[in-house]
Amino acid sequence: MTSQEFQSLSGELQELAPKIPPSWGAKQNDRNDSRIAMFRINTFDKLEQQIQHLPDTEKNYCRYRWFIWKCAQCDEYLFAAHPNVTPNPNTRDQAYDIEFNRDPQLRFDVKGTVIPKKFRNESETVLEDPAAILRFFYDDQSTGVRNHIQNRLFVVHHSHISSERVMHLRCNWNLKVQVYADYCSRINAGANFYRYKDVFSDVIFIVENSDKTFTWKFFAV
Numbered sequence: 001m002t003s004q005e006f007q008s009l010s011g012e013l014q015e016l017a018p019k020i021p022p023s024w025g026a027k028q029n030d031r032n033d034s035r036i037a038m039f040r041i042n043t044f045d046k047l048e049q050q051i052q053h054l055p056d057t058e059k060n061y062c063r064y065r066w067f068i069w070k071c072a073q074c075d076e077y078l079f080a081a082h083p084n085v086t087p088n089p090n091t092r093d094q095a096y097d098i099e100f101n102r103d104p105q106l107r108f109d110v111k112g113t114v115i116p117k118k119f120r121n122e123s124e125t126v127l128e129d130p131a132a133i134l135r136f137f138y139d140d141q142s143t144g145v146r147n148h149i150q151n152r153l154f155v156v157h158h159s160h161i162s163s164e165r166v167m168h169l170r171c172n173w174n175l176k177v178q179v180y181a182d183y184c185s186r187i188n189a190g191a192n193f194y195r196y197k198d199v200f201s202d203v204i205f206i207v208e209n210s211d212k213t214f215t216w217k218f219f220a221v
Helices: 003-019 044-051 056-080 117-128 131-141 163-170 173-186
Strands: 085-087 098-100 107-114 152-159 194-196 199-208 214-218
Touching (some): 003 056, 003 163, 044 056, 056 098, 056 173, 107 163, 117 131, 131 194, 131 199, 163 199, 173 199, 173 214
Parallel strands (some): 107 152
Antiparallel strands (some): 194 199
């Protein structure tokens, strides 16, 4: 992605955020993912053309899926802007998205997400110790052709104001520039990563507080 492409896409996503449903509407699954050629669609207008024949529930699924995929591309672009981050040169390779410090041990798949619904009443506990949601992410979501067991860096968006606000958090690029710069300056191979089977992970919490201020928090670094 070029700087010009980022500016165009990031702006479009910010405009779309109030219009996108704040959840899948159905659990992410291979059947819905295969309904259209999602990953060949580069604009929201083209997406709307491709999904016009689908039922409303599947339309909303596709809108949400496309939106978070494009947010993920912007997240990876912002990470890659840092000198100690190297993007995977093979964009089709599902093994990892980015590498830190030119260290193959610090290769991560970047996953933008939210606190799962079953944990939201315990959000304060989760923000202090995310081990339960990290285990849930691996146990519940590492199935299907789109998912694999790999090192993951989870970017978890949470609003104390409203769950709908996470769509705005996902594309708060000015805030994410600060958050990712902070994270990139701290990560190292000796960090206390969360271990799951043969892989490890970390979490970046991006939080909107009740007073409309923003904070962020890391687990391992």
